[in-house]
Structure formats: C-alpha cells, structure tokens
Amino acid sequence: MEGRLKGQATTNVAPPLHTVKPLRRTIFNRVFAAIYALAILTLLYYHAKTLIYSTNLVSFSTTLALLFSDLVLAFMWVNTQTFRMCPVYRKQFPENVEKVLKRSDFPAFDVFVCTADPYKEPPIGVVNTALSVMAYDYPTEKISVYISDDGGSALTLFAFMEAAKFATHWLPFCKKNNILERNPEALFESNHPCTSESEKIKMMYESMKVKVGHVLERGTVGDQYITSDHEREAFNKWSNKFTRQDHPAVIQVLLDASKDKDIDGCLMPNLIYISRGKSKASPHHFKAGALNALLRVSGSMTNAPMVLSLDCDFRSNDPQTPLRVLCYLCDPAIPTDFAYVQFPQLFQGINKSDIYNAEYKRLFQINMLGFDGLSGPNHVGTGGFFRRRSFFGSPSSLILPEIPELAPDYVVDKPIQSQSILSLAHRVANCNYENQTDWGSKIGFRYGSLVEDYYTGFRMHCEGWKSAFCNPDRPAFFGDVPNSLIGALDQQKRWSVGLLEVGFSKYSPATYGVRTMGPSMGLAYAQVAFWPLWSIPITAYAFLPQLALLNKVYIFPKVSEPWFFLYAFLFLGAYGQDCLDFILAGGTIQRWWSDQRFWIIRGITSYFFGSIEFFLKFLGISAFGFTVTSKAVDAEQSKRYEQGIFEFGVHSPMFVSLTLAAIINLISFSQGLVEVFRGNNLEGLFVQMFISGFAVVNSWPIYEAIALRNDNGKMPVKTTIMATLLAGAFYAASSFICSL
Numbered sequence: 001m002e003g004r005l006k007g008q009a010t011t012n013v014a015p016p017l018h019t020v021k022p023l024r025r026t027i028f029n030r031v032f033a034a035i036y037a038l039a040i041l042t043l044l045y046y047h048a049k050t051l052i053y054s055t056n057l058v059s060f061s062t063t064l065a066l067l068f069s070d071l072v073l074a075f076m077w078v079n080t081q082t083f084r085m086c087p088v089y090r091k092q093f094p095e096n097v098e099k100v101l102k103r104s105d106f107p108a109f110d111v112f113v114c115t116a117d118p119y120k121e122p123p124i125g126v127v128n129t130a131l132s133v134m135a136y137d138y139p140t141e142k143i144s145v146y147i148s149d150d151g152g153s154a155l156t157l158f159a160f161m162e163a164a165k166f167a168t169h170w171l172p173f174c175k176k177n178n179i180l181e182r183n184p185e186a187l188f189e190s191n192h193p194c195t196s197e198s199e200k201i202k203m204m205y206e207s208m209k210v211k212v213g214h215v216l217e218r219g220t221v222g223d224q225y226i227t228s229d230h231e232r233e234a235f236n237k238w239s240n241k242f243t244r245q246d247h248p249a250v251i252q253v254l255l256d257a258s259k260d261k262d263i264d265g266c267l268m269p270n271l272i273y274i275s276r277g278k279s280k281a282s283p284h285h286f287k288a289g290a291l292n293a294l295l296r297v298s299g300s301m302t303n304a305p306m307v308l309s310l311d312c313d314f315r316s317n318d319p320q321t322p323l324r325v326l327c328y329l330c331d332p333a334i335p336t337d338f339a340y341v342q343f344p345q346l347f348q349g350i351n352k353s354d355i356y357n358a359e360y361k362r363l364f365q366i367n368m369l370g371f372d373g374l375s376g377p378n379h380v381g382t383g384g385f386f387r388r389r390s391f392f393g394s395p396s397s398l399i400l401p402e403i404p405e406l407a408p409d410y411v412v413d414k415p416i417q418s419q420s421i422l423s424l425a426h427r428v429a430n431c432n433y434e435n436q437t438d439w440g441s442k443i444g445f446r447y448g449s450l451v452e453d454y455y456t457g458f459r460m461h462c463e464g465w466k467s468a469f470c471n472p473d474r475p476a477f478f479g480d481v482p483n484s485l486i487g488a489l490d491q492q493k494r495w496s497v498g499l500l501e502v503g504f505s506k507y508s509p510a511t512y513g514v515r516t517m518g519p520s521m522g523l524a525y526a527q528v529a530f531w532p533l534w535s536i537p538i539t540a541y542a543f544l545p546q547l548a549l550l551n552k553v554y555i556f557p558k559v560s561e562p563w564f565f566l567y568a569f570l571f572l573g574a575y576g577q578d579c580l581d582f583i584l585a586g587g588t589i590q591r592w593w594s595d596q597r598f599w600i601i602r603g604i605t606s607y608f609f610g611s612i613e614f615f616l617k618f619l620g621i622s623a624f625g626f627t628v629t630s631k632a633v634d635a636e637q638s639k640r641y642e643q644g645i646f647e648f649g650v651h652s653p654m655f656v657s658l659t660l661a662a663i664i665n666l667i668s669f670s671q672g673l674v675e676v677f678r679g680n681n682l683e684g685l686f687v688q689m690f691i692s693g694f695a696v697v698n699s700w701p702i703y704e705a706i707a708l709r710n711d712n713g714k715m716p717v718k719t720t721i722m723a724t725l726l727a728g729a730f731y732a733a734s735s736f737i738c739s740l
C-alpha cells in the first residue's frame with residue numbers, strides 16, 4: 001500500500017475519518033491469474049505450432065490473424081489483472097469531521113459546472129445540477145458555483161438568472177425540511193410528503209421551468225422576461241456579431257455571497273455565469289479549455305483551495321458529500337501528495353437490462369477499487385474534488401502561473417464584484433489568454449486528448465499525486481445516460497479517439513506511465529488507453545470463423561482434441577470471472593449479459609471507427625471534435641428505451657458494420673446447421689458454430705430491428721441493403737481467397 005492513505009482506525013487519539021480494507025477475493029484473483037496466464041501461454045504456443053506447420057496460404061493467414069488477435073486479448077488481459085491484484089474498499093465517517101475541525105474552519109470550495117449546448121443540454125437540467133450543490137449542507141458562503149457555458153447562449157444565462165431567484169427560496173426550504181434530494185426535479189418526482197410549503201415551492205419551480213422552456217422554444221429572451229436594467233445590460237452583450245464560436249468573454253455574477261441573502265436572511269453561495277471568450281483563430285480545446293478558463297476565473301474571484309468539477313447533468317444526491325471529502329482533505333494525517341477524491345459516475349433512468357451498457361460498472365465501479373489499492377482512481381470528468389494545488393505542478397515542485405493572482409495559495413482580498421476583480425476575470429477568460437503559457441501542458445487540465453478527464457488524472461498520477469475513491473452507500477451524484485444507440489456509440493467513438501490520443505502519445509501509459517508510476521499503475525492506465533484495440537480481436541472473431549465456416553474451412557481444434565479444452569477453459573474462465581466480478585459489484589445477470597454484448601458491439605462499431613478516425617487524424621487527413629451527448633428526451637424514443645428496445649432509426653456507418661456482422665453470423669450458423677443435419681464433421685465445426693451461434697443470440701435485437709419492427713426506431717432500409725451487399729462482397733472475397 002506504499003504507506004499511503006491508511007485509514008486511521010488503529011489510532012486512538014482522534015476519531016477515525018476514514019478506513020481502508022483489502023477485498024476478500026484478492027487471493028482468488030491472484031491464483032486464478034497465475035493459472036490463466038499459463039493457459040494463455042499454452043494457446044500462444046499452439047498458434048505458433050500451427051503457424052509453423054501450416055501447409056497453405058489460407059491456414060497460414062487465418063492462424064496469423066488468430067495469433068495476432070489473441071496477442072491483443074492477452075495484452076489487455078495482462079493490463080486488466082492490475083485491477084485484480086490489490087483492490088481495496090474504503091469507508092468515511094463524515095459524522096466525525098466536526099470533532100476534528102470547527103465548522104467555521106471548513107475550507108471554501110469552487111464548483112465548476114460545464115455545459116455546451118442549450119438544445120442538447122436543456123438549461124433546466126443544468127439549473128438542477130447547480131441548485132443541488134448550492135444547497136449542500138455546508139457553510140453556504142464558502143460555496144461558489146461557476147457555470148461554464150461553452151454554448152455561449154443567452155438562453156442559459158436567462159435560465160440561471162431565474163435559478164438565482166428561485167434558489168433564495170429553495171435553499172432555506174431544503175435546509176429547514178432536511179430534504180435529501182436537493183435538485184427540485186428529483187424531489188418533485190419522488191413521493192415526498194406534500195405540505196403547503198412544498199406545494200408553493202413546487203409551483204415556483206414549475207413556473208420557472210415553463211418560462212425557461214418558452215424562452216428556449218422561441219430561441220431568444222423576449223423583452224417581457226427582462227425585469228431590470230441590470231439584466232438588460234447583460235443580454236446586450238449578445239450583439240449582432242456574437243456567435244457561438246466567436247465572441248468576447250461574458251461573466252455575470254448572479255449571486256454574491258458577501259451580500260445576497262435568502263428569504264430567511266441567510267447568506268447565499270456565489271453563483272457566477274461564464275461564457276469564456278472564443279475566436280475562430282484560437283483553439284479552444286473543448287471541455288479542457290473550458291475547465292482551465294474556470295480555474296482562472298474562479299482563481300481571480302474566490303481561489304478556493306478545493307475544486308469540484310461537474311458535468312451539467314451530474315446532480316448531487318446527498319447534501320453531506322463535501323463532509324465525506326473533508327474526511328480526506330482535512331485529515332491531519334493525510335500526505336501532502338494527495339490530489340483528489342473521485343466519486344463514481346452513477347446514473348438515473350437506466351432501463352432494467354441496461355441495453356446500452358450505460359452503467360459502465362467495470363469502468364466506474366469495479367476497476368476503481370483496483371486503482372484505489374495502487375495510487376488511486378483515475379479522474380472520470382465529473383464528481384472529482386481536487387485540491388487546487390494539484391493543478392500546479394507535482395507535489396514537490398510548484399509551478400507558478402504567469403500572474404501571481406492565479407497561484408493556488410493567493411488570497412483574494414477584494415469583493416468579487418469590485419472593478420479590479422471583474423476586469424481580471426474577464427482578462428483571464430479571454431480566448432488568447434493562454435498563448436505562450438503553461439496552461440494545458442504543465443498546469444490545469446491537460447490538452448491533447450478528447451478524454452481530458454482521463455488524461456489529466458493520468459498526468460497528475462505521473463507527477464506523483466495520489467487520489468482516493470469514495471463510493472458511499474447513498475450515491476453522492478446521479479448523471480444522465482445516452483438514451484439512443486447512436487448516442488451511446490458516438491460517445492464511445494469520441495472516447496476511443498481520445499484514449500488512442502493518449503495511448504500513442506509520448507506520454508503513453510504503457511511506456512512513460514510504466515516508467516514514472518511503476519508497472520501496476522502504468523498498465524492499469526494502459527488498460528483504458530488501449531480499449532479501442534479490442535476492435536481487432538472482436539472484428540476478427542466476428543467475421544473470420546464465420547467466413548471460414550461458409551467456405552468449409554475449419555480453423556479450430558476438434559472437440560475430441562485436448563486443445564479444445566484449452567479453448568473451452570479460456571472462454572469459460574474469462575466470461576465466468578467477468579460475470580462474477582459483475583455480480584459481486586451488485587449487478588444482475590441480465591445487465592451482465594448486456595454488458596458483454598455491448599463490449600462486442602463497441603468492438604465492431606465505436607472502437608473500430610474511433611480507431612480509423614484517430615489514424616486519419618494522425619496522418620493529418622482529417623480532424624475531429626467533441627460531439628456533446630444529447631441529454632434531451634424524445635417521448636416516443638424514451639418509451640422504447642424503457643421497454644428495452646434498441647433504437648436505430650437513423651442511418652450510420654456504425655449500424656452498417658453491426659448489421660453486416662449480424663447477417664454473416666446468421667448465415668454461417670445456418671450453414672453449420674445444414675452441415676450438421678447432413679451428418680458432416682460436427683466435431684470439426686463445433687467451435688466455429690458455437691461462435692456464430694453466440695453472435696446470433698447476441699444479435700437478436702438487430703434481426704428484430706431489420707425484420708420485425710415497424711416503429712421509428714427500426715433499422716433503416718438503406719442500412720440493411722448496404723449491409724446485405726457488403727455481406728455478399730465479403731463472402732465472394734472469402735471464397736475467392738479459399739479457391740487460390
């Protein structure tokens with residue numbers, strides 16, 4: 001455990017703030033890893049032998065393809081074992097925080113909420129996120145919430161002006177009634193006790209929602225909604241020349257903790273709207289750029305020592321969360337190299353069997369425990385409480401920013417609305433501000449990857465920072481999931497590009513990471529960076545055995561041969577352990593099934609196309625950007641999602657490859673059946689039939705979408721035709737090769 005973050009349960013001096021325990025399955029994991037490693041080596045030996053003794057081109061090339069695929073699988077398997085070697089489980093005791101630290105001494109914290117598009121990310125949702133953290137059980141005047149609007153939209157600003165007014169009722173209401181769901185949407189959807197007060201608040205919320213909805217529908221903030229000169233002045237910044245990609249910085253203080261009070265006369269938190277300056281001439285680096293602008297603007301206004309970064313759809317579900325964080329950050333025994341506490345991404349609105357594997361249990365929950373036993377979990381973009389200091393160089397060498405006011409220990413001694421503070425804030429939010437500075441390379445969130453979260457956490461760990469995973473029984477946050485298949489696949493494609501950007505950079509976890517953090521952490525990070533490589537074995541196994549079967553070429557050992565048992569063990573062992581991990585983490589068999597299916601789907605869609613996009617960019621042929629996942633809901637579509645029906649509906653190259661695989665597997669399985677009925681060679685074709693049969697079962701929703709459905713989410717005819725033509729071409733090409 002490298003002497004880090006050992007819980008303090010054993011000391012009697014102070015009440016414990018947190019504890020850490022190894023997971024019981026660790027021994028089993030280690031023994032199984034040793035056995036499985038032997039099996040993998042045996043398989044590679046088998047392939048090598050077959051390769052050497054292969055007599056014709058077809059068997060040589062199929063063996064080579066299988067060998068290469070299995071090498072990729074083996075590489076990923078080795079990386080995955082790092083998560084299984086010393087997983088730990090942590091607990092916090094927030095009730096003890098006030099025994100070691102007076103409430104008045106609690107540190108201040110700055111919350112960053114990012115949004116980028118009022119139509120894909122409806123402002124009322126962003127408002128809910130902000131309200132839920134503004135209402136934390138924490139000294140209110142120590143909370144500052146910064147909204148970053150990369151959509152540069154007056155509609156979002158309008159929503160927050162309304163939210164600021166509503167908050168003066170909402171915060172005291174939550175605190176007086178000890179409400180747990182502190183975002184109004186969640187509270188009013190739950191069956192909360194109805195009182196006259198809650199009815200009144202609900203009406204206020206509904207009327208705000210209607211107003212914000214109206215403005216969004218119209219696309220402009222009508223005069224009737226502007227209630228003061230101050231507001232009018234703010235909206236005047238949206239001049240004719242103002243576009244989303246080209247505009248000066250807009251910073252609007254909506255609530256000021258030094259003077260604005262709620263209806264009971266208590267101080268409110270700071271609430272600040274920011275749309276950083278943009279120009280087509282300077283790169284804005286997507287979310288990472290937005291977060292760095294936030295680090296600077298918040299630095300110039302409040303410069304709190306603690307920073308929480310949130311996606312716009314990531315609502316607090318527990319007002320006590322900051323206290324859990326203090327269990328680490330205010331623990332007198334905490335090492336100085338401690339950078340952040342990461343909460344898992346958990347979601348609301350996932351359907352029963354989680355058809356799009358939106359839960360991502362392995363990434364967000366299981367692997368985190370493994371990371372946590374090493375140097376700590378990676379950052380997942382939202383739900384991370386950082387020490388501001390960790391953005392400025394390694395624990396031992398502070399890198400100062402270009403102006404002293406932004407240094408992490410600078411004390412802001414002027415009110416946030418003073419002229420000098422506001423002008424500094426505007427200056428650091430300017431689009432050219434970062435030119436010739438260390439932002440994005442040495443300080444702040446790091447540029448160069450579409451998964452800025454993963455990359456930034458990785459670089460911090462490389463610098464020697466540590467982190468801890470915090471997964472309380474009552475989830476700290478809930479997010480939204482992509483609720484259409486194309487939404488989920490596009491998101492995964494973006495991640496794939498971003499991950500490869502890190503995997504094949506000079507900071508690759510497999511080389512630089514292993515060198516700086518040691519093999520365990522390096523390979524753990526590599527496990528994630530190289531996900532898209534899975535597209536190689538998955539695509540190979542989705543087409544090769546099937547095309548071979550169609551051409552009566554048998555490429556796996558016969559059932560009667562001992563090698564068959566090696567294959568059986570490798571398959572059952574991997575799937576069995578995977579399933580066990582999933583169930584032990586509280587999953588259901590049904591969701592595990594979706595999880596394994598979606599891994600295959602991603603392999604032939606997102607990972608595959610993401611890799612292509614990455615290499616095109618690498619060769620300088622094309623560029624790509626951050627396509628924001630839509631959080632807006634379509635009633636009909638969400639009804640189908642509820643029922644667990646896959647949503648196709650639109651044509652996409654990714655759907656073509658998916659349909660192609662489904663068709664080839666169905667035909668090859670049928671062909672296998674015919675052979676079996678003819679009494680031919682069941683022993684020899686069993687493995688190939690098993691693989692295509694497995695794929696057919698997994699592809700069921702695709703066949704339904706092609707042939708049995710009539711709703712708007714069915715497979716577009718164009719997609720089916722293209723896939724069918726391609727299937728024909730694949731078959732023709734394969735028979736040609738076999739005839740050589």
Ligand SMILES: O=c1ccn([C@@H]2O[C@H](COP(=O)(O)OP(=O)(O)O[C@H]3O[C@H](CO)[C@@H](O)[C@H](O)[C@H]3O)[C@@H](O)[C@H]2O)c(=O)[nH]1
Pocket residue numbers: 114115116117121148150285286287290310311312313380381382450451452453491494495498626627628629630
């Ligand atoms: O130019 C941009 C693009 C996106 N965002 C914000 O980034 C967040 C995440 O975007 P989303 O479309 O929801 O992407 P996801 O794939 O769901 O997000 C995951 O993956 C991202 C990296 O690809 C991380 O940034 C996120 O924190 C993580 O939750 C949202 O709040 C956006 O508003 C910006 O602020 N500026």
Ligand SMILES: [Mn+2]
Pocket residue numbers: 311313480629
């Ligand atoms: Mn998201």
